[in-house]
Amino acid sequence: MGEENKPEESAAHETTLDRLTNETMDRRSFLQKTGKIAEVLAAAGLLGTLPAIAGCGSNGGEGPSTPTPPKTIGYPFELGVASGDPLPDGVVLWTRLAPRGGSMPSEPVDVTWEVAEDESFTSIVQQGTYAAEPEYAHSVHAEIEGLEPDQWYYYRFKMNDEVSPTGRTKTIPADGAPVDQLNIAFASCQNYPAGYYTAYDHLVNEDLDVVFFLGDYIYEGAAQGSLGRGHLPRNEVRTLHEYRIRYGQYKSDPSLQAAHAAFPWIVTLDDHEVKNNWGGEGPPYDNTAQFLSRRAAAFKAYYEHMPIRRSSLPGDVNMQLFRRFKYGNLVDFNVLDTRQYRTGFACGGGIQSDCSERLDPARTMLGEDQEDWLFDGLRSSSARWKVLAQQVMMAQDDRQEGPGTAFGMDKWDGYAATRNRLFDVVKENDIDNMVVLTGDSHKNWVNDLKDDFSNPDSRTLGTEFMGTSITSGGNGTDFPGYASTILAENPHIKFYNAQRGYVRCSITPERWQTDFRVVPYVETKGADIRTRASFVVENGQPGAVQM
Known part of the structure; x- marks a missing residue:
């Protein structure tokens, strides 16, 4: 937690605030300075003057307000644009009206959207109006x-005389259509105070069809850090008003905005979008009624800020996030939700040794409905590659050096019965091209998924590629000291790295190549990027081989 504001600091805050807000700023300059202005406002106790990122009016969109729209709303597209959940004939286009230096009226506002074949919008193929609601x-x-399948399009929004930045998106191939190659990237864990989003500055230059974000889009805590990117509000967020402010802060980052505008994104959440290590109705230390209220607020704010479909609109404490994307005959992506339906932590959570409860067949990571949906999809899939895009480590990870074992109860190790049921489906249906994409750990990993993790010679059933964080954990390091223990205790783990970045994958019918793209630092700007390691999975041969 940050220190309490001292009374003598208020004048300094006002001076800095006046200087920043009275300068003539174009849109780029504003985006660069938004974080500083917001930090000053928070420190001065003036957070109520930021209604644009909290919601409509001064009450953050919670409760009634008089519909008195300001004479000049101001430029409304300061949080950028995004697209997501692509289908063969369409896509979701997202923005949120959050004007600089003003607030939105407490009534719906019509926004025009346009989709074109060219960046100059001389060939508009679709256009319409969307009523953006204060709720x-x-x-x-x-x-x-x-729209046409497997095609690039450009899009933008208009409100009154204001025009949004231009975004670029792509539809997916028709179901069953032949696909020769697909290029994707996946990322996770972008703690705002921990560093700069330099990795996204490089991501926008990649040749990609789609980006997957696998959780921890925001962090809920009160961390301020030392980089001038302290969290807003300064406290841990719990209410809808506070979650909206936090998302607005993250969305104001120019590098993140550029990455959203460059490609369609397919997203799912993990724990920090709600509360660290939550699951189901919440960890044992939470009061259930209070936590469920917080969960409902977090889900609503997540929906408001993500390019996802109305089918994911939260119903109070429930939100539909597991869904499937079929890229022709090449890949079926099964996007999972490993938080909402899981049973409580075994043996009290944390890392535990000799925890037999984790093996209980009644325990579930996914819930019965999601398990059935996933298993049925795997059985019926005719795609070459069957992919699970999800949040937490699936492979076994023994953390105890020497004799005995110790496992993390928040991972699939704490829900071993669900993992066993999944592996049974793979074996019984001769699925030999299962690939799992995972976030969460702030590390890069390559894991062979074994029929029996205690026996290195047992059958390999699939491959797990785990991606590091964008910023979470700070600068990171190439090979931390404890990595030697992890690799020695887990021979199915082929690679371990603790730098920051994202993961790039090139997929063809005969080969899956994964490149771990890393930056040397994130606590200062301007880092270059390189490929730290590359691994290949050959068609019909589960398990990764380093190039």
């Missing part, structure tokens, strides 16, 4: 239909 913080989730 959802004037966010826009325009579900576009009637």
